[in-house]
Structures are given as C-alpha cells and as structure tokens.
Amino acid sequence: MAPPTPEPHLFVVFGATGDLMQRKLLPVLYRLQARGRWPPGSVILGVARHLMSEPDFRAQALRSLTEEKVGDAGTVGAFCGATLFYQSVPEESGSSFAALRARIEELERVHGLGGNRIFYLALPTDAVGPTLTGLGEAGLSSGPGWTRVVIEKPFGHDLASAQVLNRLAHRYFSEKQIFRIDHYLGKETVQNLLVFRFANMFIESLWNRERIDHVTITVAESLGLEGRARYYEKEGALRDMIQNHVTQILTLIAMEPPATRDEDSIRNEKVKVLQSIVRFAPGDVVRGQYTAGTEEGKKAVGYREEPGVDPQSDTETYVALRLKIANWRWQDVPFFVRTGKHLPIKASRVMLTFKAPPVTFFQTAQEYNSNPDRILILIQPDEGFEFAFEVKVPGREMRVQTHRMKFHYGDVFGELPDGYETLLIDVMLGDPTLFVRADEVEESWRLYDPILTSPPPLTFYPAGTWGPAEAQKLALEWGQRWYYE
Numbered sequence: 064m065a066p067p068t069p070e071p072h073l074f075v076v077f078g079a080t081g082d083l084m085q086r087k088l089l090p091v092l093y094r095l096q097a098r099g100r101w102p103p104g105s106v107i108l109g110v111a112r113h114l115m116s117e118p119d120f121r122a123q124a125l126r127s128l129t130e131e132k133v134g135d136a137g138t139v140g141a142f143c144g145a146t147l148f149y150q151s152v153p154e155e156s157g158s159s160f161a162a163l164r165a166r167i168e169e170l171e172r173v174h175g176l177g178g179n180r181i182f183y184l185a186l187p188t189d190a191v192g193p194t195l196t197g198l199g200e201a202g203l204s205s206g207p208g209w210t211r212v213v214i215e216k217p218f219g220h221d222l223a224s225a226q227v228l229n230r231l232a233h234r235y236f237s238e239k240q241i242f243r244i245d246h247y248l249g250k251e252t253v254q255n256l257l258v259f260r261f262a263n264m265f266i267e268s269l270w271n272r273e274r275i276d277h278v279t280i281t282v283a284e285s286l287g288l289e290g291r292a293r294y295y296e297k298e299g300a301l302r303d304m305i306q307n308h309v310t311q312i313l314t315l316i317a318m319e320p321p322a323t324r325d326e327d328s329i330r331n332e333k334v335k336v337l338q339s340i341v342r343f344a345p346g347d348v349v350r351g352q353y354t355a356g357t358e359e360g361k362k363a364v365g366y367r368e369e370p371g372v373d374p375q376s377d378t379e380t381y382v383a384l385r386l387k388i389a390n391w392r393w394q395d396v397p398f399f400v401r402t403g404k405h406l407p408i409k410a411s412r413v414m415l416t417f418k419a420p421p422v423t424f425f426q427t428a429q430e431y432n433s434n435p436d437r438i439l440i441l442i443q444p445d446e447g448f449e450f451a452f453e454v455k456v457p458g459r460e461m462r463v464q465t466h467r468m469k470f471h472y473g474d475v476f477g478e479l480p481d482g483y484e485t486l487l488i489d490v491m492l493g494d495p496t497l498f499v500r501a502d503e504v505e506e507s508w509r510l511y512d513p514i515l516t517s518p519p520p521l522t523f524y525p526a527g528t529w530g531p532a533e534a535q536k537l538a539l540e541w542g543q544r545w546y547y548e
Contacts, residue, residue: 069491071104072179072208073171077194079109079120079149083185083215085127091483093133093142100488106174109149110163120149155193160201167203178207181490184214187294188224192231199235213242213490216307217298218499221515222508229501242490243499247308247411249482251472252446254497256315257329259440259448266438267320269417270392276418276435277397277543278316282309283406287353287363287380287526292371299378301350301511304402308411310337310507311499312442313400316413317388326496330503337506339390348519349534351381353405356526363405363526377521380404383534385541397541401534405526411442414546434465437546446479447471 074092076084095101109120121143128139150166152159171178182198184191191214198204198212212232219225232241247253260267269275282304288295295303314333321328354365367374381403387395417436439449449469456462472479489497522531529545538544 066100066488067492068100069102069488070179070208071102071176072181072491073106073108073167073174073176074181074183075108075110075167076183076185077110077152078185078190080111080113080115080123081185084109085123086131087483088183088185089124089127090131090133091481091487092146093128093139094481095484095487096142096146097134097138100484102491104174104176105146106170106176107147108167108170109147110152111149112151112153114151114153115149117147117149121147152197155197157197157200160197160203163197164201164203171207180206180208180210182210182212184212186215188217188220192228195228195232195235204235204240209240209493210236211240211242211490211493212236213244216243216245217302218243218307218504219508220297220302222505222512225504225508229505233501238501239493239495241501242495243501243504244486244490245307245311245499246482246486247442248311248497248499249485250442250446251479251485252440252442252448253312253315254485256440261320270415272392272394272396274417275396276416277399277541278416279399279414279545280309280312280316280401281413281545282312282402282411283408284402284404285358285406285409287358287366287405288369288372290370292369295380296372296376296378300380300382300402300404301514305382305384305400306507306511307499309400309402310510312411312413313398314503316415316440317393317398319392326494327500329496330500334500334503334506335390336388337503337510339388339393340510341387341389342510343384343386343514345519346540347385347537348514349381349383349522349531349537350379350519351383351403351522351524351531351534352376352378353380353403353526354523356405356528358405358527365526366404377518379518379521381406381524381530381534383530383537385537397543399538399543399545401530401545403524403530406529407527409444413440413442414438415440416543439467441471445471445473447473 076088078084092107124147125140125143129136133139148170150163152163184194186194204210219228260270314336317336318332319335321332352366356363366372366380367376383401386398388398415438419435437451439451441447441449447470449467451465451467453463454466456464486497522533524531535545
C-alpha cells in the first residue's frame with residue numbers, strides 16, 4: 064500500500080538563514096523530494112531578518128546542502144533554483160508582515176498553489192511570540208486552504224511563559240493547527256514503543272510494578288557546546304533536554320494503553336503520566352557542569368572556558384533525577400533519568416530491569432553472576448531492542464552468563480529516515496499524533512518549575528566521564544545503580 068501523498072503547499076520557514084534550517088531542515092526537505100515524498104509543485108519560502116537577495120539565499124543553501132553531501136551538484140542546484148525563494152522581514156512590524164503576505168500570495172498565484180500553508184518557526188524562544196502575533200495580525204493564520212504552524216522546542220522558558228505562549232498561539236490559531244515539534248518523537252524506536260508494548264502480549268504483561276524493579280533513561284551527548292553558548296547559557300540541560308526529549312520518552316514508557324489509535328487518545332495517556340509523577344524532593348535532583356577533561360583522547364576545555372560562556376556560569380550541562388509515578392501500574396517503581404554533555408558516548412537508551420527471582424538455587428557467585436534480566440531500548444545511534452537474560456555455560460559445572468537477543472532496525476530494514484522527515488510528512492498530512500499538545504507542555508513545565516525556581520547546588524565532573532559523583536548516590540540511596548553498557 065503506497066504511503067499517502069501530502070497536498071501541494073507553500074512551506075514557509077522563519078529563521079531561514081539559521082543553523083537549524085541550513086543544517087537540518089534543508090537536507091530533510093531535499094531528501095523528501097529525492098524520495099518522491101515532496102508534493103509536486105510545492106515551494107519553500109525562506110524568511111529572515113537578513114537583507115539578502117534571493118540568489119544569495121539560494122547560493123547559501125547550495126553550499127549547505129553540498130557540505131551535507133545529500134546529492135550530486137546538478138540535482139541539488141536544480142532543487143535550490145526551482146524550489147527555494149526568500150523574503151526579508153527586517154522587523155516585527157505590521158508593514159513587514161503585510162509585505163510577507165503579499166509575497167506569499169504572489170508565489171501561490173505564480174505556482175498554482177491552492178492556498179495550503181505551513182509556517183515553520185525555526186526561531187529562538189523569545190522570537191516565537193512576536194512572530195505568531197505578526198502572522199495573526201496580517202491575516203495569515205487562515206487562508207484559502209489549510210494553515211499549520213510548527214514551533215520548535217523549547218516551548219516557553221518555564222510554566223508561566225509556556226502558558227502565555229499557549230494563550231497567544233490560541234488567539235490566532237486553533238490547537239489543531241499548532242504542531243509543537245520534538246524530533247525525538249520521529250525516531251522509529253520511539254514510535255515503535257507503542258507496537259512493542261501493546262502488540263506483544265507477553266511484553267505488556269511484564270510491563271508493571273509486579274515484574275519491573277526499576278527503569279533508567281539515559282540521553283548522553285559526547286560533545287560540548289559546539290558554538291551554541293548563546294542558546295545554552297539561557298537554557299541549560301534541564302530546559303534543553305529533560306523538559307522535552309527525555310520527558311517524551313518517559314511518558315511513552317509509562318503510559319497506559321490508549322483506547323484508540325487517534326492522536327487525542329494517545330496524548331491523553333501521556334498527560335496522565337505527567338499528572339501522576341510524585342513531585343520532586345530536594346534530594347531527588349543533581350545538577351552538574353563539566354570541567355576540563357578529554358573527548359575521544361583529546362583535551363576538552365571546561366564549560367566556563369567555552370567561548371561565549373560566563374566564567375562564573377551556574378548553567379548546568381548535566382542533570383540526573385529520580386522519580387516515582389503514583390498510579391496502579393508503577394507504584395513504588397523507581398525511575399532514574401540522566402542527560403549531559405561531554406559524557407563518554409553519544410547514546411539515548413532506556414533500560415527496564417526486572418526483579419530478581421524470589422528464591423534461587425544458585426549458591427555461589429561463580430554459579431550466578433546476579434545480573435537481573437533487562438530490556439534495553441536503543442533510541443540512538445543504533446535503533447532497536449535488546450533482551451538480556453541468563454544462560455548456562457556449557458560444561459559439567461553450573462555456571463551462568465548473561466546473553467542478549469537483539470533486534471536492530473538497520474539489520475532488518477536498512478537505513479532509517481531522519482526523525483524530522485517523519486514529522487514533516489505528518490505536518491503536511493495534518494496528523495498531530497507525534498506532536499505535543501498544549502496541556503502536555505504545561506504539565507511538563509509544572510513538574511520541573513520548582514527545580515528551576517530553587518535549583519540545587521551545582522556539582523562538577525570532568526569532560527569525558529559519566530557525570531558527578533553525586534549522581535551515583537541518587538541511585539545508590541534507593542538501592543539501585545546506573546548501567547554504563
């Protein structure tokens with residue numbers, strides 16, 4: 064059965080000269096066209112404050128796509144020449160947005176488009192509100208066809224700002240038009256969690272407090288700031304990763320089976336998880352910041368020595384926390400969550416550790432190495448699932464070792480699409496299932512707002528290690544430990 068084809072539309076990107084557009088969105092949009100998923104006749108209008116000519120914008124895009132090595136020069140050049148257009152909006156004024164509206168209507172007339180529009184806001188948080196206002200006041204929140212607006216994370220800076228932003232967005236756009244994007248939700252393993260859990264009865268029957276001892280979620284980054292000091296100094300690891308990416312994974316791991324597969328049933332269950340999380344106690348959170356160390360054998364400077372960082376910065380580059388979910392399925396099951404920069408590896412994974420057998424006839428450590436059974440969910444870089452269990456080593460002696468059954472997507476299906484590819488197609492089709500709803504955003508901020516208001520003291524760890532020693536105590540105090548495999 065052929066996948067559905069989106070309708071032709073005008074794809075408008077605000078922040079078109081920025082890094083997100085040039086390094087991520089452009090290559091994704093090009094690949095969609097190369098794979099036949101781009102609706103015929105659709106065009107892309109880049110919008111930014113820079114006073115730049117259209118040929119210069121196309122030349123910049125061509126350089127970016129060439130650096131990303133997405134295709135041969137002729138095909139890439141043809142894509143840029145036929146598909147990309149540019150409009151400068153030098154200030155957030157009514158006249159600028161009126162000029163933008165005139166350009167949109169001109170492009171739709173010239174290219175025979177029916178008035179379907181996507182506005183992608185690849186913008187800093189503080190620029191989102193004024194842009195939504197500009198679009199709404201210019202009459203661009205609706206048109207001859209459908210209109211959708213995509214907003215990048217983080218959505219707001221805290222609970223209060225997220226609520227203000229939601230109210231502002233709803234002043235001009237309905238909730239059905241708003242797509243709050245989190246590219247983690249486009250990854251195949253994250254999407255497949257629903258199938259893995261709810262289509263396999265033997266797994267679902269184990270997915271509860273009777274069988275699971277504890278759950279750990281790790282989102283590790285091996286790199287440092289990579290020139291993003293201006294953004295990161297304002298956000299930090301809690302806002303940049305925990306409040307969105309990590310929390311999205313947590314809700315999918317912990318949610319109940321939705322009544323149906325429609326978007327609201329799924330998102331309702333995710334919200335219920337957030338509402339059931341026990342509020343954090345002061346000792347449940349560790350904030351860390353990397354100091355000088357090593358990255359892949361090379362010296363790495365500390366965070367405060369990074370270009371553009373305040374030498375006295377209190378911004379965290381690492382967060383570890385522990386929590387419990389007060390509901391029937393997860394009562395008293397510990398969840399341990401961590402994320403950080405300059406850790407030993409780049410990996411996102413979830414580990415569900417089963418309870419140990421209540422009685423064992425293995426008498427010595429040589430016979431039984433006491434490793435509990437585990438399900439490992441690999442989100443990146445090698446997406447898939449692994450099941451670790453105990454087997455007997457051949458021979459007369461009773462010796463037990465841990466082995467794994469593995470399923471990796473790449474081994475079965477080959478190269479997987481980028482998460483953004485999946486999500487952009489969903490926007491074009493008007494499917495909001497993998498996007499974050501307004502109440503979900505607010506519930507997530509409500510959970511973490513107390514930490515932002517009264518953050519625990521900063522701790523430190525050398526670059527290239529697994530974080531501060533205080534993070535290890537979070538698990539040890541609850542009788543558990545982090546796994547580093």
